[in-house]
Amino acid sequence: MEQERLNLLIEKYHSAGLSTEEREELDNWFHELSIPGSDITEWIAEANGEEVIANEMFSDFINRKETPQRTSRLIYFKWAAAAVFAACLFGAGYYLLTSKNIEPAKQTIVSNEKKIVPGGNKAILTLASGEKVILEDVQKGSVATQGDIAINKIADGSIEYNASGKKDITEEIAYNVLTTPVGGQYHITLSDGTGVWLNASSSIKYPSKFIGNQRKVEITGEAYFEVTHNESAPFRVLAGKQMVEDIGTAFNINSYDNEPSLKTTLVEGKARVTNNNESFILDPGQQTQLNPNDQKLRLVSGVDVGEVIAWRNGLFKFNNASLPEVMRQVARWYNVKVQYEGKLENRKFNGEIARKTSLQEMLEIFSYLNYEFIIDQQQQTLTIKQHN
Structure with a gap:
């Protein structure tokens, strides 16, 4: 296939103008390259409109031999x-x-x-008793029960906390910790329905069920939250000395020790970020940056939210x-x-x-x-x- 012909086919692909014969021609050209795991639809979509391949690239690519x-x-x-x-x-x-x-x-x-190989769905769940569960070794279904809360693995890379139906007369808070290693990620649904995604080398400490009029968790590393809002029981996240409070919110917190600042980015709703005597209420697309040296909060607007939560979307x-x-x-x-x-x-x-x-x-x-x-x-x- 000539370079100009290839460019024309891809241009027509973007404008949805390919005939059946032309689509077959493009598919055949692509698959003749024998690149494992390739998908022309995915590639063109993710190429973001960069449809023109330079003549040199095209020639080298077509004639490429195994290295x-x-x-x-x-x-x-x-x-x-x-x-x-x-x-x-x-x-x-x-x-x-x-x-x-x-x-x-x-x-x-x-x-x-x-x-x-890249990282994957790996995490260790530490129960209130101190027992550690390596979640990638556990089959789907029941993981453990704590009081009236059942912990279930619902999919590869995801666990959830639900009422088990068992009567629990205790009001003691039982804390669990979910920890991802380097090269790991995991998702958890807390007992209130809040979803939390942990990035690699991160952790979250949380009660197996929330008691009273406050919901509070602690994190290290990076986590993305989709909070189930409850005005009578505020949801708060402690990251270092910084507190983030949900006001009907989806947000991301990056608190890795080797990053230059602790960043909290609002995706949806509103959130209040507090450190010492400083406090900001964020709108979507805004981010606070906490300098670890002087512990000062800085508010930044117009943040690329897609970049911040790309890890959550597999990118x-x-x-x-x-x-x-x-x-x-x-x-x-x-x-x-x-x-x-x-x-x-x-x-x-x-x-x-x-x-x-x-x-x-x-x-x-x-x-x-x-x-x-x-x-x-x-x-x-x-x-x-x-x-x-």
Whole structure:
């Protein structure tokens, strides 16, 4: 297929003008590339309108052969820049990742043929008794019962707390803790119906059931909340010394220790954020940033909410992000320690990448941007260098 013909077909795809024969032609072209896991509909949709593939990319991609590999401990991948970019764009379920001053790729280095897989639905539930339950080892159904509350695993990656029908005469609060490891995520529905999504390396401490006129939980790391509002029983989240109070709300809190600030972002409704004597009521699209050094709250408007909660939707999303910002997310999701050698160029990145992508596939995009990566799987380290 000629380059111009390909561009025309994709343009007609976007305008819903493809005939049955043209759609078959486009499908056949795509599937002849034999890229595992590819889906043309998903790719075009996620390409966000970036339908024009450069002639060089098209040519390199069509003529791409399997990359020869060395069978030693370290295996070297040396791909043409356009081929790397196009292969990742088609095969990994993400759209254009761009950076200023793009230069040709040299090579990416990995430790062996086995790909480092992304994180998944993993968490440990610590019951009030101190018993620990590894949730990925538990089948769907009953996990435990505490008083009149039944804890059930309703799906892979999700548990919920419901009234069991058992009479409970005690009014003691029984606290549970849900903890995700590095490379883990989990969803929980609390006894009041509030939904909480935990990102990697995070935790939430909460009562198995809420008693009285207050609902309070504590988190570390990152969590997204969809709160069941109850004016007579305010819902409050403690993250460090900061308190977030629901006023009919969906919000995200990022409180990782290695981030420069604690960020609370309102998605829907209203929320009050308080730290010491400072307090802000947020509207959707607003964010508070708490500086850990001076403990001052700063209010920011016009935040890209989609970027903030991309992890909740199975994506990495970068909007003018620096390499360290990107790699902090990579480290938490792929369970690797990131280190840098030498001085790196100050680049900014924009785009989306599916969190289901393997680490090697993700790094292929960045090798296109003239970085070199060394993965030591035994030490769980990722070393990043700038090509000379």
